[in-house]
Amino acid sequence: MGFRPAVYRIARDLGLTGFVYNDTKGVTVELQGSRERVETFLERLKASDKPPMADIKTCETADIATVEDENEFTITGSDSTGTALSHVTPDIATCRDCLCELADKSDFRYRYPFINCTNCGPRYSIVKTIPYDRPNTTMSVFQMCDQCASQYTNVIDRRFHAQPVACADCGPKIWLTDSGGNRIASGTDEVIAETARLLIAGKVAAIKGIGGFHLVVNALDNQAVKTLRERKKRDHKPFAMMAYSLETIGKYAIVNEAAKKVLTGCESPIVLLDKRTEAKIAPLVAEGVSSFAFMLCYAPLHHMLFEKLRQSGVDALVMTSGNISDEPLICKNDLALERLGSIADAFLMHDRQIHRQVDDSIVHFIDGQPVLLRRARGYVPTPVLFEHGSAQDIFAAGGDLKNTFCFVKQNQLICSEHIGDLEDAEVYHHYVDSIEHFRGLFEVKPQTIVCDLHPGYFSTQYALSVPNVRVVQVQHHWAHIASVLAEYNLTGPVIGLECDGTGYGTDGAIWGCECMIASLEKFERFGHLAYYPLAGGDLAGKEAIRPTLSLLMQAYGDEFALERFGWLLDRIEPDKAKQKIIAEQIVKNINVVQTSSLGRVFDAVAAIAGLGSYNHFEAQLPMALEAAVDKNIERAYGFELTKVDDEPVQIDLRRMFVELVDDIAQHRPVGEIAARFHNCLAEALVAMAKRAAEAAKMNTVALSGGVFCNRYLANEVIKLLKAEGFSVLFNRHFPSNDGGIALGQAAIAAMAKVNE
Ligand SMILES: [Zn+2]
Ligand SMILES: [Zn+2]
Numbered sequence: 001m002g003f004r005p006a007v008y009r010i011a012r013d014l015g016l017t018g019f020v021y022n023d024t025k026g027v028t029v030e031l032q033g034s035r036e037r038v039e040t041f042l043e044r045l046k047a048s049d050k051p052p053m054a055d056i057k058t059c060e061t062a063d064i065a066t067v068e069d070e071n072e073f074t075i076t077g078s079d080s081t082g083t084a085l086s087h088v089t090p091d092i093a094t095c096r097d098c099l100c101e102l103a104d105k106s107d108f109r110y111r112y113p114f115i116n117c118t119n120c121g122p123r124y125s126i127v128k129t130i131p132y133d134r135p136n137t138t139m140s141v142f143q144m145c146d147q148c149a150s151q152y153t154n155v156i157d158r159r160f161h162a163q164p165v166a167c168a169d170c171g172p173k174i175w176l177t178d179s180g181g182n183r184i185a186s187g188t189d190e191v192i193a194e195t196a197r198l199l200i201a202g203k204v205a206a207i208k209g210i211g212g213f214h215l216v217v218n219a220l221d222n223q224a225v226k227t228l229r230e231r232k233k234r235d236h237k238p239f240a241m242m243a244y245s246l247e248t249i250g251k252y253a254i255v256n257e258a259a260k261k262v263l264t265g266c267e268s269p270i271v272l273l274d275k276r277t278e279a280k281i282a283p284l285v286a287e288g289v290s291s292f293a294f295m296l297c298y299a300p301l302h303h304m305l306f307e308k309l310r311q312s313g314v315d316a317l318v319m320t321s322g323n324i325s326d327e328p329l330i331c332k333n334d335l336a337l338e339r340l341g342s343i344a345d346a347f348l349m350h351d352r353q354i355h356r357q358v359d360d361s362i363v364h365f366i367d368g369q370p371v372l373l374r375r376a377r378g379y380v381p382t383p384v385l386f387e388h389g390s391a392q393d394i395f396a397a398g399g400d401l402k403n404t405f406c407f408v409k410q411n412q413l414i415c416s417e418h419i420g421d422l423e424d425a426e427v428y429h430h431y432v433d434s435i436e437h438f439r440g441l442f443e444v445k446p447q448t449i450v451c452d453l454h455p456g457y458f459s460t461q462y463a464l465s466v467p468n469v470r471v472v473q474v475q476h477h478w479a480h481i482a483s484v485l486a487e488y489n490l491t492g493p494v495i496g497l498e499c500d501g502t503g504y505g506t507d508g509a510i511w512g513c514e515c516m517i518a519s520l521e522k523f524e525r526f527g528h529l530a531y532y533p534l535a536g537g538d539l540a541g542k543e544a545i546r547p548t549l550s551l552l553m554q555a556y557g558d559e560f561a562l563e564r565f566g567w568l569l570d571r572i573e574p575d576k577a578k579q580k581i582i583a584e585q586i587v588k589n590i591n592v593v594q595t596s597s598l599g600r601v602f603d604a605v606a607a608i609a610g611l612g613s614y615n616h617f618e619a620q621l622p623m624a625l626e627a628a629v630d631k632n633i634e635r636a637y638g639f640e641l642t643k644v645d646d647e648p649v650q651i652d653l654r655r656m657f658v659e660l661v662d663d664i665a666q667h668r669p670v671g672e673i674a675a676r677f678h679n680c681l682a683e684a685l686v687a688m689a690k691r692a693a694e695a696a697k698m699n700t701v702a703l704s705g706g707v708f709c710n711r712y713l714a715n716e717v718i719k720l721l722k723a724e725g726f727s728v729l730f731n732r733h734f735p736s737n738d739g740g741i742a743l744g745q746a747a748i749a750a751m752a753k754v755n756e
Contacts, residue, residue, distance in 0.1 A: 002118030211358030213322025267378025476503025482744030492519030500705030512597030630671030636679035
């Protein structure tokens with residue numbers, strides 16, 4: 001990331017001699033000169049003069065004897081001592097210096113849509129193999145002109161060894177085609193003007209960016225958003241948007257200081273922000289949720305397009321992944337035309353090939369801290385430095401939903417970007433290819449593979465199919481808690497609270513809401529949500545009537561009868577025969593699993609509260625319930641903690657359901673109902689943590705699991721735990737949903753190696 005050139009520049013500036021090199025442990029600098037100048041060097045390196053991307057975690061210094069015959073400062077090659085890892089960095093948003101040049105008529109890269117430097121531009125997405133050098137990137141096909149080459153080879157230039165360096169004379173170009181691939185505009189200015197014109201006219205554009213194609217429409221034009229939804233066959237899930245400036249985003253959403261910092265950071269993720277009620281964003285962009293998903297321009301092309309659009313008053317664009325439903329993001333020109341030809345009216349293409357498709361990352365805020373919901377562009381492949389590394393390479397296969405995988409190489413846990421849901425065949429292929437790509441890129445040869453306990457997971461089957469390796473299976477929720485420990489470089493034990501959809505348990509039941517005493521070495525199931533029967537396999541996660549019936553039957557016991565609750569159930573499932581079949585399934589235990597899933601409880605409560613009856617996308621009903629919460633309501637529904645013999649402590653929500661149904665019957669406001677439900681869960685979880693703390697004599701709690709993507713619940717639980725004197729850990733740099741599973745698996749397997 002331009003660290004060595006920065007060191008070089010400062011050392012030369014101060015007249016110091018010596019050298020700099022980097023390896024897997026970090027950067028080593030040897031300096032010779034007056035003590036005063038050496039100290040100035042350190043100050044400048046730590047403060048103002050380091051590259052924007054660099055983050056100095058620790059800095060150790062030691063005196064050494066004078067070195068004779070040293071009369072200059074040099075950058076020594078790191079290829080002999082370093083590994084691939086120190087070379088491949090994430091894709092970084094266009095830096096301020098490059099933006100200035102982009103707008104500077106006298107600069108030879110004036111209005112060049114691929115301007116970049118050592119501090120910005122594509123990296124991970126264009127690297128094919130190691131070492132990270134231009135011939136091994138997709139830039140290899142472009143022969144540098146003299147002007148670019150002189151910057152590339154000049155050690156004091158901002159573009160020294162910036163592999164994607166290029167200009168209008170020698171680098172990639174943009175063009176625009178119709179949906180049939182016929183060129184409708186060429187030349188930068190014409191392409192941008194025509195794309196802007198089409199977007200203003202309400203058309204759908206496919207625009208190739210850094211990590212893949214986006215499908216793009218004017219976010220202020222409801223008809224255009226509707227067209228995109230219809231063509232993409234995506235009815236409900238909120239769309240992400242891009243805006244030109246913080247001021248624009250501030251018009252539409254609440255942007256506090258913490259959010260500003262993340263939005264303008266060099267990773268440039270999508271950030272979830274509370275909507276402003278008066279916002280003029282098209283209603284169809286994000287219905288049924290309380291937040292908008294915004295990112296700022298991160299490629300020069302975005303900046304140029306917005307400059308044109310703003311002249312016509314368009315300052316926000318829907319920028320959604322260029323793919324079909326849950327398939328992988330499309331990054332190749334011909335494939336884009338083939339697959340997205342029926343969705344987009346025009347295609348803004350370029351000829352800088354994307355080798356790795358990388359989705360936009362997503363960040364939201366928990367307890368005032370930025371937390372990743374999806375970790376991809378801008379963050380991958382930065383490793384987690386883990387104290388308890390393994391001498392032997394390890395591969396962690398991850399989970400099946402929101403899959404990521406992870407390699408352990410010495411003290412580094414290298415996680416992949418968001419891959420997707422493996423049940424889609426295209427995504428599964430992409431998963432297998434990506435694993436191979438990582439093996440090459442980071443030179444890993446794992447002899448141990450760690451995967452989920454679920455025998456039906458595609459990731460488990462993949463792991464079991466690899467010959468000549470040892471396979472270790474790790475329980476899903478233990479991996480969730482381990483992901484928190486890995487992030488904080490801890491080994492435990494801690495009290496783990498997992499609030500999750502579903503994960504395979506050691507007793508064959510489907511676990512979800514769990515309390516564990518867990519370390520990286522072992523876990524004990526201290527408590528869980530009382531099991532309830534769930535009928536209908538995969539449908540149980542979509543049709544809210546299924547968990548609703550189970551939970552009401554459990555809450556009312558013998559007093560339950562379909563007729564008695566017809567007034568409520570008919571709203572959720574009008575087909576009475578179907579209600580009857582499901583109820584019978586539950587009673588007779590046909591195609592039924594026992595579960596402690598919390599996600600399905602949310603589905604049931606949302607449905608009973610009248611917020612919908614079907615998850616068209618994952619967590620639609622839980623998100624609607626969260627969005628409905630009236631934050632002024634502090635009261636909670638009742639619950640009980642019960643314990644029988646040596647069984648784990650159970651959270652019993654029967655009272656909650658009875659009180660909930662009474663509230664519905666009395667037409668209490670939905671905001672109050674949603675709040676009382678969330679507050680009840682928060683209180684129950686904290687009560688559980690207190691029991692565990694007494695039993696295990698510890699007061700650190702780690703939170704993880706997909707349900708903690710619910711900001712209201714997470715914030716309430718953290719607030720209550722802190723008030724009780726607990727120290728609270730939660731996922732920040734990795735998602736608390738299944739996107740973090742691989743990291744946890746990797747940490748557990750690495751620890752097992754340490755103990756062997
Ligand atoms: Zn730059
Ligand atoms: Zn050039």
